[in-house]
Amino acid sequence: MKTHAHLSRRALFAAPILLAMPKLAFAADAPQIVATTGMIADAARRISAGTVTALMGPGVDPHSYRQTRSDIAAMVRADLVLWHGLRLEAQLVDFMADIARRVTVVPVAEAIAKDRLLSWEGYADHHDPHVWMDPILWLDAVAQVQSAVSQLAPHDAELHAANAAAYSAEIRALDAYAHEVLAQVPPEARVLVTAHDAFSYFGRAYGFEVEGLQGISTESEAGLARIGALVDMLVARKIKAVFVESSVPARAMRALVEGAAAQGHQVVIGGELFSDAMGADGTYEGTYPGMMDHNITVIARALGAAAPDRGLVGKLVARA
Structure with a gap:
């Protein structure tokens, strides 16, 4: 996803970092991936051979989370940024549009077909973002993670496919258990x-x-x-x-x-x-x-x- 939106008022403090910080070069077999939530980071770690950094740790509420200066540094230097989308990270929406001008940014949950999503009461165009609560629905987001990391490192696509298949099998077993x-x-x-x-x-x-x-x-x-x-x-x-x-x-x-x-x-x-x-x-x-x-x-x-x-x-x- 690419955008050429101007820097928003919310993200202005980050502009000097975005402009001054060079993108680091990493080995081809170790792409640097940043994920917003732990659920996305877990999928990326299980599927990719890259180094995965999660911005939001245990007990952190993504609805109110705002990027820190260390988050900005990590995302600017990343080869790939994975975020949830569907307005889960409501305070990061403008910033993600800004940073997508120079880094590949993928909203993994937005790959899920809209007719499978629940509406957000009171907001006609918004959907309930908590899709990971249905393991089978979350498999579509996992597939989007696989697609994103394989586009980043196509030489590892077969490894990604095998890893995603094993991970998906675990998720399907949990659904059956449930x-x-x-x-x-x-x-x-x-x-x-x-x-x-x-x-x-x-x-x-x-x-x-x-x-x-x-x-x-x-x-x-x-x-x-x-x-x-x-x-x-x-x-x-x-x-x-x-x-x-x-x-x-x-x-x-x-x-x-x-x-x-x-x-x-x-x-x-x-x-x-x-x-x-x-x-x-x-x-x-x-x-x-x-x-x-x-x-x-x-x-x-x-x-x-x-x-x-x-x-x-x-x-x-x-x-x-």
Whole structure:
């Protein structure tokens, strides 16, 4: 993707770096790749032989993330920048248009056919960006990563294809696992209440009603009316668990638990889910398969299914 847009007001501070910093030369077998989110970085690391840098680490919220000076330096020097698109990284949109004048920039989620995307309520031309919550849908983004790294290093295209096939097989196995264990959740309990509305694709894929305390973007506020409505729903439908998220403060979710208790209904925090960011670097949960294995297993167990405590392949951190 190339653009010749002028530098935006938001990105003006970066102009001296963009103009002054020379693009570094790297060995042909070690392209430098920058990815915005951990999910994209994981795909790039599994598929490419290059060096991959992730801008957003564990617990980082991509909706409000703004580029730092070190981010700018990394992207200007990169051979390829992979970002999500679909306005997930809302604060980086103008900057990505600017930097695409001199670096190859690919919005991997925008390769997904629009008729497979969920709409963003209140915005006619926007779509819910949380597509990685449906593993099968995320395979289209993985394919876009493969295409981008193969265009960057065509001499490694066969390696990329083999790596992508193995990675995709893991993702398909997770989807099969999800269908198996989540089908055990009683129909009346298939309500997923989370901190923000990041799980709609998950709900569509596995037959769950999803209620987010905040909207699709974490920058929306959870008002008292919304909290009250969710408390009433939890009580009326006897929902026993709600879920916090690793990249969203848990305070408002605790308000749901307290509100239900005030009406004589016990609700527990069913666990912490990974929504917009993965787990700690160097852990299984710090990979996309591990992130999704964790979410599937935690949700299933909290809502009444007999999922294995350590997940599909026995790598999840054991919980007390």
